[in-house]
Amino acid sequence: MYTEKVMELFRNPHNMGEIPDADGVGTVGNPVCGDLMTIYIKVRDNRLEDVKFKTFGCGAAIATSSMVTDLAKGKTLEEALKITRADVANELGGLPPVKMHCSNLAADALHVAIEDYRKKHGEEAKK
Amino acid sequence: MAIEKCVYMDHTAGKPVDARVIEAMLPYMKSAYGNPASLHSFGEEPRKALDEARAQVATLINAERKETIVFTSGATESNNMAIKGVAYRNKDRGTHIVTSSIEHMSVINPCKFLKTRGFEATFLPVDNYGIVSLDALGKALTEKTILASIMYANGEIGTIQPIEEISKIVHKKNIYFHVDVTAANGQIPIDVRKEGIDLLTLSSNDMYGPKGIGAIYMKDGTRLEPLLHGGGQERGLRSGTENIAGIVGFGKAAELAKAEMKTESQRLVKMRDRLIKGLLDSIPYSFLNGHPTRRLPDNAAVRFSFIEGESMLLSLDMLGVGASSGSACTAKTLEPSHVLMAIGLKHEEAHGSLLFTLGRQNTEEEVDYVVSIMPAIVKRLRMISPLTPKELKL
Numbered sequence: 001m002y003t004e005k006v007m008e009l010f011r012n013p014h015n016m017g018e019i020p021d022a023d024g025v026g027t028v029g030n031p032v033c034g035d036l037m038t039i040y041i042k043v044r045d046n047r048l049e050d051v052k053f054k055t056f057g058c059g060a061a062i063a064t065s066s067m068v069t070d071l072a073k074g075k076t077l078e079e080a081l082k083i084t085r086a087d088v089a090n091e092l093g094g095l096p097p098v099k100m101h102c103s104n105l106a107a108d109a110l111h112v113a114i115e116d117y118r119k120k121h122g123e124e125a126k127k
Numbered sequence: 128m129a130i131e132k133c134v135y136m137d138h139t140a141g142k143p144v145d146a147r148v149i150e151a152m153l154p155y156m157k158s159a160y161g162n163p164a165s166l167h168s169f170g171e172e173p174r175k176a177l178d179e180a181r182a183q184v185a186t187l188i189n190a191e192r193k194e195t196i197v198f199t200s201g202a203t204e205s206n207n208m209a210i211k212g213v214a215y216r217n218k219d220r221g222t223h224i225v226t227s228s229i230e231h232m233s234v235i236n237p238c239k240f241l242k243t244r245g246f247e248a249t250f251l252p253v254d255n256y257g258i259v260s261l262d263a264l265g266k267a268l269t270e271k272t273i274l275a276s277i278m279y280a281n282g283e284i285g286t287i288q289p290i291e292e293i294s295k296i297v298h299k300k301n302i303y304f305h306v307d308v309t310a311a312n313g314q315i316p317i318d319v320r321k322e323g324i325d326l327l328t329l330s331s332n333d334m335y336g337p338k339g340i341g342a343i344y345m346k347d348g349t350r351l352e353p354l355l356h357g358g359g360q361e362r363g364l365r366s367g368t369e370n371i372a373g374i375v376g377f378g379k380a381a382e383l384a385k386a387e388m389k390t391e392s393q394r395l396v397k398m399r400d401r402l403i404k405g406l407l408d409s410i411p412y413s414f415l416n417g418h419p420t421r422r423l424p425d426n427a428a429v430r431f432s433f434i435e436g437e438s439m440l441l442s443l444d445m446l447g448v449g450a451s452s453g454s455a456c457t458a459k460t461l462e463p464s465h466v467l468m469a470i471g472l473k474h475e476e477a478h479g480s481l482l483f484t485l486g487r488q489n490t491e492e493e494v495d496y497v498v499s500i501m502p503a504i505v506k507r508l509r510m511i512s513p514l515t516p517k518e519l520k521l
Binding site for chain 1: 433434435436437438441445462463473474475478510511512513514
């Protein structure tokens with residue numbers, strides 16, 4: 001059902017955990033669909049110095065969360081905001097159609113975390 | 128790391144066919160291939176086999192005579208036949224059907240279909256164990272009610288219904304009582320006469336017979352419109368050339384189930400309770416789904432807080448164990464199982480459910496293996512989950 005890459009990241013997810021003093025936090029999802037993701041970011045000089053996740057959900061939800069943290073790490077905030085759901089799915093070698101909507105939320109969580117950072121840090125963050 | 132274990136605990140989804148059943152079926156594919164309707168001698172042996180299988184199935188449920196059994200393609204067809212067949216044939220008497228909110232989709236969807244064709248359907252609530260409310264049943268029956276359809280037991284949570292009591296309430300009025308016995312097939316002795324059942328759905332694979340064959344029991348005098356019109360086989364109630372090999376296999380499976388049910392069910396209950404206790408004792412925030420004692424012998428339905436079912440299934444699969452979940456993510460719909468919602472679970476609780484269904488090949492050793500690997504699976508997924516409370520020491 002899943003690609004080898006999805007299974008590999010499900011078995012050994014990268015960047016799993018919380019950042020206690022995160023600069024931004026983004027949570028998306030809905031327990032009705034059975035997927036809930038939280039992304040934590042640490043920002044330094046407009047770059048994502050660290051990105052971590054915690055996820056309640058299926059194999060696809062855990063693998064997409066792991067993938068988005070890898071894709072975002074080291075990027076500028078502007079670059080990270082351009083990461084899409086499709087990018088995440090492509091990097092995983094594709095996802096089953098039923099998983100594309102409910103479980104592929106990690107890019108959204110990342111964007112929410114960046115917005116949260118910008119809100120907290122005001123104008124200074126937009127420079 | 129090579130996984131050598133291969134532990135199958137998803138018997139509600141599908142069972143192997145018993146070797147003795149396969150043996151009994153083979154002649155009807157190789158040599159006795161004639162059509163039972165033929166006058167010539169090639170039809171003789173299949174005709175006898177059809178009669179014998181019908182008697183074997185009738186004996187399993189203590190039917191009054193073998194002619195009350197009509198063979199179908201399986202439980203879905205039998206359920207459709209019972210509900211749509213009774214509705215169409217009896218609409219001069221009434222247009223209302225009563226069923227429960229935890230039936231199989233092959234009962235729920237025909238009822239919903241009939242609602243688009245001028246009928247009414249009531250879906251009775253169940254309590255937290257999944258037992259149908261007798262009070263609500265009594266109140267739901269009206270002058271217009273023609274059929275009540277309640278399953279014998281639910282395969283997803285294991286709960287067994289008080290069938291005799293339901294029958295008494297239904298039969299106080301002039302209403303047909305249909306029972307889908309699929310999940311309890313071959314595990315619990317069924318007696319249609321003692322329990323007061325007018326129509327009964329049976330499936331073959333659930334008792335280690337082949338797939339694609341089932342039956343409906345119809346008490347003498349039951350008025351029902353057939354779904355399939357054609358050559359008039361099965362007393363005109365189910366046209367189509369008989370699937371003789373399948374029917375013979377079903378008959379043999381019914382005979383074996385009757386002979387072996389008592390010892391096998393005792394063995395299953397012992398393993399089931401060992402599995403449930405093992406999991407609940409070793410994993411915090413774990414709970415039983417369904418009733419603790421009014422429960423199918425093969426059914427261990429449990430749930431674990433803060434984590435999701437599919438990720439548990441994948442983890443089990445990597446260690447060689449096949450189980451099932453009530454999770455939306457394994458199905459085509461996004462909603463969790465209607466059964467788990469009907470017993471009052473929250474969405475996230477329903478999503479954290481796992482279903483182990485035991486069978487003839489399972490051993491206590493396999494049960495112990497599952498109990499030994501589950502705590503680490505749950506712990507790992509809880510470490511990943513944002514719902515896990517901080518105070519829960521992992």
